[in-house]
Amino acid sequence: MAYLPVLLVLPLLAVSDSHVGSYPAAAGMRSDDLPRWGYTPEDYVAALAKLDFEAVKTDLTAFMTQSQDFWPADYGHYGGLLIRQAWHCAGTYRSSDGRGGCDGGSQRFGPSLSWEDNANLDKSKTLLWPIKEKFGLGLSWGDLIILAGNVAIESMGGPVLGFCAGRVDAADGSQDELLGPTARQESLFPCPVNGDCKAPLGPDTVGLIYVNPQGPMANPIPRLSAGQIRDTFGRMGMNDSETVALIGGGHAFGKTHGACPEGPGPSPQEDPTRPWPGKCGSGKGKDAYTSGLEGPWTTNPTQWDNSYFKHLQSLTWELYKGPGNKWQWRVQNATGALSGIMMLTTDIALLEDPEGSYQKLVREFAEDAAKLDHAFAHAWYKLATRDMGPVTRCLGKDVPPAQPWQYPLPAPSQPQAKLSKVRAEVVKMLNRSKTESAEGFFSAVPFARLAWRCASTFRATDYRGGCNGARIRFSPEKDWPVNKGLDQVLESLQLIQDRFAGRGLPWADLIVLAGNTAVEELGGKKMQFCSGRSDAADGQGSHDLDLDLQPKSWATVRESFERMGLSAREMVVLSGGARALGFAGAQLSNSYLTRLLGIGHAASETDLMFKFDPVLAAITQEYASDNGLFLEDFAQAWTKVMDADRFKGP
Ligand code: HEB
Structure with a gap:
């Protein structure tokens, strides 16, 4: 053929x-030990x-x-x-x-x-x-x-x-660490009966490609x-x-x-100088x-x-x-x-x-x-x-x-809607929800959550997921337990979507723009926004992206951020921000991390790692002592997640 x-x-x-x-x-390797060519x-x-x-x-x-x-x-x-x-x-x-x-x-x-x-x-x-x-x-x-x-x-x-x-x-084999057999695979994805x-x-057997x-x-x-x-x-x-x-x-x-x-x-691991010599006769041919x-x-x-x-x-x-x-x-x-x-x-x-x-x-x-x-x-x-x-x-x-x-998306349409106008509509809506909410809380948080849930399905491991396509509107994604309640947020956005859809504003852009705007209104820095997403016709592309949606231990939390392509710093700043937004008052700041470091503060099992894992603790301390740095890095990490699936090209 x-x-x-x-x-x-x-x-x-x-x-x-x-x-x-x-x-x-x-x-055991420092990054400057690794080869740099290519x-x-x-x-x-x-x-x-x-x-x-x-x-x-x-x-x-x-x-x-x-x-x-x-x-x-x-x-x-x-x-x-x-x-x-x-x-x-x-x-x-x-x-x-x-x-x-x-x-x-x-x-x-x-x-x-x-x-x-x-x-x-x-x-x-x-x-x-x-x-x-x-x-x-x-x-x-x-x-x-x-x-x-x-x-x-x-x-x-x-x-x-x-x-x-x-x-x-890649410059080394660490991306295969979790495929096994390694200590980290053992702890995270154990195989009790090898075979x-x-x-x-x-x-079915660690060390084989598929089956015996x-x-x-x-x-x-x-x-x-x-x-x-x-x-x-x-x-x-x-x-x-x-x-x-x-x-x-x-x-x-x-x-x-x-x-x-x-x-x-x-x-090769056992004898790097003469790997697999073969023990029959000449060992070759x-x-x-x-x-x-x-x-x-x-x-x-x-x-x-x-x-x-x-x-x-x-x-x-x-x-x-x-x-x-x-x-x-x-x-x-x-x-x-x-x-x-x-x-x-x-x-x-x-x-x-x-x-x-x-x-x-x-x-x-x-x-x-x-x-x-x-x-x-x-x-x-x-x-x-x-x-x-x-x-x-x-x-x-x-x-x-x-x-x-490859779950192809339709080509993005030419945007004619003025982003500043859309943004103004979102701000108006956020303010409305502020006055309407019974507790008098400023409830921009759900809009930030929608954008996060939409974008954070991205996997750096195989470049699937992400908010492009806005598949969060469809099953199976909309039915995942972690996405409970987001249908109401989508409903609120529908009004804006109706107004601008004819002018080249896809859902995927709107969700991210609304999330960005919400984070800004909650005290975040001005967020970069990159438009040009498009909407999928169904939820097909996310049917098998729901591994470990509710991570059980700090090891799985870390693994899930790693899968998204995020560093330890990005994990700390994003988690710290998300927790801060969960507080009453809901202002984006380093307040949660600051509290976490205090003696006697009760935190969840997974949050304790920010306090006790030596590397993460050092990062947490840095953010806890500098809110300006925290807000700066939060904006960068947030934008990285929102744009993670924006592959440039035709
Ligand atoms: Fe195969 C070979 C197994 C699948 C392709 N494999 C082979 C061998 C074995 C096997 C054992 C031998 C090796 C030596 O050298 O000794 N496979 C197997 C299994 C499976 C498979 C078990 C699953 C069921 N294959 C497969 C696939 C493919 C293949 C899918 C592709 C497509 N293989 C192959 C080839 C060969 C083999 C080509 C040959 C090699 C040489 O020649 O060297």
Whole structure:
């Protein structure tokens, strides 16, 4: 399949600096220890604009069949290895909190480089370095890893939908800290039974990408494995058809590696100087050990076709222990070429789905190659691109049209309404609500709350959520318990919306503008406002954004701010402000933080961390002693949240 016609794409500023540096540095590292090359988005985007993608693809195509003694290519083609690398890089994505995915290129670092499932993916990076070196800054590792997967598929005759460039490399692997296995993942997202992990974790086994290839806890029971596949692929937002197309399409290529039972040797974390040497013979080529399973799925593993599905469905498969002493499946009474192929328990699982749906798809893909082409190309693009967020973040010349899972918004209309007029209306309304409220309180607070709730769904992890689209007007968002009562606030705004809607004022802009105005009226500084949002037609784009809406401990509070891309300072100033507004009198100031530091003041469990966590306490003390600084920083942090989802671009 050819690349689809290329729309869009100005190579400009899709990435704003609010989205980098949002993860803490790796434990024990100071930020000036980290590499600096290529990690500012501005430099990268400028270099990307000059990148010659055709030249990269030409070099990658040639690369595929130039086998190196250092790590020889199976069947003379690196395609299988590079597709597996891309899939493992992208496949860490989980829709629960948007973490994972290849943006950041963090597969180069710990912890994920040392995952059992990523064995020998250090070799593929060594092999690719000359290409990375040649094209430099404009070709991020994240983009290179995905593009190499695409070119591998195409060079073996497979279908590709397009390529979304724009992955900005991280300087270390800390963004994977919560994917595990790490102490922080253990404390925040524990997996009591490894092999049966639940969401928000992505895989069923920490350290694997999805499921154990031998079956649940290495028990070769295809029926049970099918359930695990549906569960884990579901956690990355894949439906049955996407799941089956990906597994069988991916396994059209390459082979598994497990020449003997001795294992791959130490991981990069255990021995950085000689990672995964392999303990069978020479440790490479026919002696390679990666997963401990051994053999190809098809008789032509460097050629795209649907024979995986044909074989799977028409042959009789029997369980045996391969040369790596692990459970795998072979063709019963096979002769000739068929005696060389194998299946994993997770492949046989597609024949034994208790729901019957995988079998049906296997049959369809076996009978209709074009159907597989279509399903695989779309599912692969989704897999590779899901963590990039809206299509406006995609750069380069091969970007396909917006896909449904990118939840595209209509183009913003030309604003004709004068913002100062809208603002004046909002002020009038706020004053009305002041006099009308029974207690005589100034109740601008709900308007600030609406804007905060609308914008704070934003996740820096996968650029989803945010107030753009104003999906808070629809289910499921409007029904979330944390949003209780906001329908009344929306109702009050309806009058203003009615007046200005015809003049290009979308709900999304109005909600933020009203929130800004409310904060100003409550004693905040003058807020920056950036217009140009647009309204979604439904609430689709926020159906799975509601993880941890009511954080239970300070660790989860911290995690939720981190997910939004906010620093510790921003967390303190915003929380302090929100609590101050909750007081009677409702003036924005550092008053809550000041009180919190006092001896004997009763605070909630989560607020106590501002007092007792050493770093947060230092920040709290700083704000408590300088209200001017507090108000200044509050305005900045507030604006950052309101504009977090404003991706510049077409
Ligand atoms: Fe795969 C390979 C498992 C899915 C693509 N895998 C493989 C192996 C294993 C697996 C075990 C071997 C490794 C070595 O080397 O040893 N998978 C698996 C599982 C799953 C999967 C369990 C889920 C169910 N794949 C998948 C997907 C894809 C893939 C989705 C894409 C799309 N793989 C792949 C490839 C390969 C593999 C391409 C080959 C590699 C080479 O050749 O090197």
